[in-house]
Amino acid sequence: MEKYTLVITEKPDAAKRIALALDVDGKPTKASSNGVPYYQAYRNGAIVVVPALGHLYTITSMQKGRGYPVFNYQWVPRYQAERKASRIRVWLKVIAQLAKDAGGFVDACDFDIEGSIIGYTILKYACNGKEAEAKRMKYSTLTKEDLQESYSNLQSRLDFTLVEAGLARHEIDWLYGINLSRALTQAAQNYSGKYVTLSTGRVQGPTLKFLDAREKTINCFVPTPYWTITAKICIIDTVLEVEYEKTLENKAQATAIKDACKTKEGQIETLDVKKFLHNPPEPFDLGAVQNEAYRIFKYTPIQTSKILQHLYLDALISYPRTSSQKLPPTIGYRNILKKLGNAPVYAKHTAELLAKTSLKPNEGKKYDPAHPAIYPTGNLPEKPLGIAERNIFDLIVKRFLAVFGEPAMRQSINVVLSINSNRFHFDATRTLTEGWIRFYKPYSQLKDSTLPTLTEGQKVNIEAVFLSDHFSKPPARYNPSSLLSKMEQEEIGTKATRAGIIQTLQDRKYLQGTDRFFVSDLGFEVTEVLLKYCPTIVSPELTRKLEEEMNQIQQGTQTKQTTIQSTIETLALVTSGLKEKEAAVGAELSRSLQKTRVNESTVGLCPKCHEGKLVILRSKKSGKRFVGCTNFFEGKCNTSFPLPQTGTVKPLATACKSCGSPTVAVYLRRRRPWRLCLNSDCPLKGKMVNNAL
Amino acid sequence: MHCKICCRDSEENSFCQLHSRAFKNVQEKFRVWEAASNASWMEYLAEIQKNSLTGVWAKEVAKYLIEEEQQK
Numbered sequence: 001m002e003k004y005t006l007v008i009t010e011k012p013d014a015a016k017r018i019a020l021a022l023d024v025d026g027k028p029t030k031a032s033s034n035g036v037p038y039y040q041a042y043r044n045g046a047i048v049v050v051p052a053l054g055h056l057y058t059i060t061s062m063q064k065g066r067g068y069p070v071f072n073y074q075w076v077p078r079y080q081a082e083r084k085a086s087r088i089r090v091w092l093k094v095i096a097q098l099a100k101d102a103g104g105f106v107d108a109c110d111f112d113i114e115g116s117i118i119g120y121t122i123l124k125y126a127c128n129g130k131e132a133e134a135k136r137m138k139y140s141t142l143t144k145e146d147l148q149e150s151y152s153n154l155q156s157r158l159d160f161t162l163v164e165a166g167l168a169r170h171e172i173d174w175l176y177g178i179n180l181s182r183a184l185t186q187a188a189q190n191y192s193g194k195y196v197t198l199s200t201g202r203v204q205g206p207t208l209k210f211l212d213a214r215e216k217t218i219n220c221f222v223p224t225p226y227w228t229i230t231a232k233i234c235i236i237d238t239v240l241e242v243e244y245e246k247t248l249e250n251k252a253q254a255t256a257i258k259d260a261c262k263t264k265e266g267q268i269e270t271l272d273v274k275k276f277l278h279n280p281p282e283p284f285d286l287g288a289v290q291n292e293a294y295r296i297f298k299y300t301p302i303q304t305s306k307i308l309q310h311l312y313l314d315a316l317i318s319y320p321r322t323s324s325q326k327l328p329p330t331i332g333y334r335n336i337l338k339k340l341g342n343a344p345v346y347a348k349h350t351a352e353l354l355a356k357t358s359l360k361p362n363e364g365k366k367y368d369p370a371h372p373a374i375y376p377t378g379n380l381p382e383k384p385l386g387i388a389e390r391n392i393f394d395l396i397v398k399r400f401l402a403v404f405g406e407p408a409m410r411q412s413i414n415v416v417l418s419i420n421s422n423r424f425h426f427d428a429t430r431t432l433t434e435g436w437i438r439f440y441k442p443y444s445q446l447k448d449s450t451l452p453t454l455t456e457g458q459k460v461n462i463e464a465v466f467l468s469d470h471f472s473k474p475p476a477r478y479n480p481s482s483l484l485s486k487m488e489q490e491e492i493g494t495k496a497t498r499a500g501i502i503q504t505l506q507d508r509k510y511l512q513g514t515d516r517f518f519v520s521d522l523g524f525e526v527t528e529v530l531l532k533y534c535p536t537i538v539s540p541e542l543t544r545k546l547e548e549e550m551n552q553i554q555q556g557t558q559t560k561q562t563t564i565q566s567t568i569e570t571l572a573l574v575t576s577g578l579k580e581k582e583a584a585v586g587a588e589l590s591r592s593l594q595k596t597r598v599n600e601s602t603v604g605l606c607p608k609c610h611e612g613k614l615v616i617l618r619s620k621k622s623g624k625r626f627v628g629c630t631n632f633f634e635g636k637c638n639t640s641f642p643l644p645q646t647g648t649v650k651p652l653a654t655a656c657k658s659c660g661s662p663t664v665a666v667y668l669r670r671r672r673p674w675r676l677c678l679n680s681d682c683p684l685k686g687k688m689v690n691n692a693l
Numbered sequence: 694m695h696c697k698i699c700c701r702d703s704e705e706n707s708f709c710q711l712h713s714r715a716f717k718n719v720q721e722k723f724r725v726w727e728a729a730s731n732a733s734w735m736e737y738l739a740e741i742q743k744n745s746l747t748g749v750w751a752k753e754v755a756k757y758l759i760e761e762e763q764q765k
Contacts, residue, residue: 222751225729471744
C-alpha cells in the first residue's frame with residue numbers, strides 16, 4: 001500500500017470536515033476499524049484523516065493508594081486512569097495501527113494549548129515518537145478554503161513552546177488538585193468515617209474566595225435609609241419626573257425641602273446639550289460573547305461554550321476559544337459579507353456595508369497570537385439550527401456587521417430646573433444617527449428618551465412633589481456572567497477553563513443557585529479551612545504568578561521544569577501543614593458536611609406543629625423511606641408522609657400549587673422526573689395534571 | 694464555647710467570626726439610623742429585622758439582641 005500522510009484531528013466532526021476539504025474531489029472514503037472512523041482522501045498524495053476523542057492521554061499518580069502528597073506522576077492512556085474511558089483503548093489501537101503504515105504525520109488539532117497537547121501526546125505515545133517529525137496545520141475556521149490553505153502551508157514542526165506551556169498547565173493543575181483535594185477529602189473521611197469527594201485547586205480556590213467574600217458582605221449587610229424628592233412636571237403635553245439634586249440622609253431635612261417645593265411653577269435654569277459619538281462594539285472574544293449571551297438570552301457561560309463549539313464544528317463561525325479582539329483583513333471581510341448576504345435576513349445590512357469603499361473593524365486592545373476574534377465564516381447553516389444555536393449564530397453575525405458600522409451620533413441633555421430655589425435635574429440621551437446600532441438590533445442596549453423642545457428660562461408646571469423612602473442595597477450576588485468577568489479581571493484561569501471551574505464549584509455543592517450564586521455552608525467551610533491552614537493557595541496572586549510563568553514558558557523565556565519544581569516545593573509545605581492539622585481540618589469540614597446533608601434532606605416546615613422541620617428519613621425497623629417531622633424525636637409531633645421506595649427523592653423549594661404543601665422531586669430510571677405533593681388529600685391527587693419537572 | 698447564635702466556635706463578643714462581623718455592622722449602622730430618623734435602639738433592631746435587604750446573619754443578630762433586651 002502507498003505510504004500516506006496521517007492527519008490527526010481533535011474530534012470526529014473535525015476529521016470529517018477536514019477530509020472533505022482536503023480531498024481533491026471532495027469525496028473522501030469513510031472507513032472504520034473496530035468502530036473507530038477514519039477517512040481516506042487524496043491531495044498531492046494519499047491522506048488518512050483520523051480523529052481523537054479530545055484528550056486520549058491524562059496524568060496519573062505513580063504512587064499506589066490514595067495518600068498524599070503525590071509528586072510522582074506520568075502521562076498514560078485515559079483508559080488506564082478512568083473507568084469510563086474503556087473506549088479509548090480501541091481508539092488508540094486503531095491510531096497506532098494507522099501510524100505504522102504512515103509516511104508522514106500532520107497534527108490538525110485545534111491551534112490552542114489543549115489541541116496542541118492532544119496532538120503531541122498522540123504523536124509521542126500512540127505513533128511511537130513521531131512528535132519531532134510531525135507537521136502542524138494552523139487554521140481558525142473549518143471552512144474548505146481555510147483548511148486547504150492551511151494544508152498547503154503546513155508549519156514544519158509542532159509549536160513546542162505551546163506544548164510545553166500546556167503540559168506545564170496540566171501537570172501543575174493536577175499537582176494542586178490531587179494534593180489539596182486528597183488532603184481535604186481524607187481529613188473529612190478520617191474524622192467522620194464517611195467518604196465525600198471534596199475538591200479544590202489552583203483556580204477553584206481563589207474563585208471560591210471571591211464568592212465567599214461577597215456572600216459574607218451580603219449576609220452581614222445592614223441597610224441604611226435615605227430619601228429622594230421627585231417632582232412631576234408638565235412641559236407642553238409631556239409629563240416628566242425630575243429628581244432633587246441629591247439624595248438626603250435625614251428625614252426631617254427631606255420633608256422640609258419637599259414642603260418648600262409647594263408651588264405651581266418652576267423654571268428651567270440651565271440646559272446642557274452635548275453631541276457625542278458612540279463607537280461600534282469590539283469584535284467578540286470568548287469572554288465577551290459569554291457575557292453578552294448571558295445578558296441577552298440568560299445562557300450560562302458553559303452553555304454558550306458548548307453552542308459555540310457546535311457552530312465552529314459546523315464551520316459557521318471561527319475558532320471560539322480566543323481572547324483576541326482583532327479581525328485581520330486576511331479573513332476576507334468582503335467575501336464573508338457577500339456570503340452572509342445570501343441569507344435574506346442579513347441581505348440589506350451586508351449590502352450597505354459592501355457599498356462602502358473601505359471596511360475597517362473597530363478592534364479592541366486584546367490580542368491572541370493563535371487566533372483572531374470570533375467571526376462568522378460566511379457559511380450559512382446547511383440544516384435548521386436549534387433555538388439556542390440560532391440565537392448565538394445571529395448574535396455573532398450581527399456583532400460582526402456592527403463592528404464595521406460607523407459610530408452612532410448621540411445627544412445627551414442635562415436639564416437643571418429650579419422649584420422655589422431648590423434645584424432639580426434630569427438627564428436624557430437620544431440617538432441622532434443610528435450608525436452601527438442598526439446592524440446590532442435587537443441586541444443593542446442603548447436607550448432613547450423622548451423630550452419636548454426645551455429652552456433656558458422656560459416655565460414648567462409642577463403637578464406634584466413627593467418624597468420616597470429608600471434603603472441602601474447590598475452588593476449584587478455573582479451570576480455566571482459576572483463571576484466569569486471577575487475571573488477574567490483577576491487574570492485567574494484561562495478563557496477555556498473558567499466556565500468549567502464555575503461548573504465544578506456547583507457540582508461540589510460549594511455553590512447553590514443557577515441565576516445568582518449563593519455560597520453553601522460547605523463552600524464557606526472549605527474556604528475557611530484553606531484560608532486558615534494554607535492561605536497562599538487561595539490567593540489570586542499565586543495563581544496569577546503561575547499564569548505569568550506559563551505565558552513565559554509559551555514565549556520560551558522560562559522552562560517547564562523550573563515552574564514544576566517550585567510548585568512541588570510550595571505544595572510540599574502546604575500538604576505537610578495540612579497533615580499536621582488533619583484532625584482540626586476534618587472536624588471543621590465534617591460539621592459542614594453534616595449540615596449540608598441535613599439541608600439536602602429537609603423538605604420544609606412541618607404543616608402540623610409549625611416548629612419542626614420535615615426531613616427525609618429511613619425507618620430503622622423496616623428500612624423504608626418516609627418524610628417525618630424532626631419534633632418526633634422529642635415526642636412533640638408524629639407527622640409523617642409516605643414516599644416512593646424506588647428511585648431518588650429530592651426536596652423541592654416550591655410548595656404545591658394547589659394545596660401549598662411541601663413537594664419533592666422523584667427521579668426514576670428511564671422516566672421523566674416528576675413532582676410529588678406530600679399531602680395525600682391534595683385536590684390534585686389522581687387528577688390528570690402535568691407534574692413533570 | 695459556641696457562638697450565641699449558631700454552633701460555630703465563638704471568637705469575639707461570644708459570637709462566631711461571621712456573627713461577630715454582622716454584630717459590628719449592626720452596631721455601626723445604628724449611628725446612621727439614629728441621625729436619619731431619631732430611631733431608638735429597639736426600633737432600629739425591629740426595622741432591620743424585618744427589612745428584606747438586611748443580610749441573614751445581621752437579621753439573626755438583630756433577633757438575638759431583641760430577645761436579649763426583652764429578657765432584661
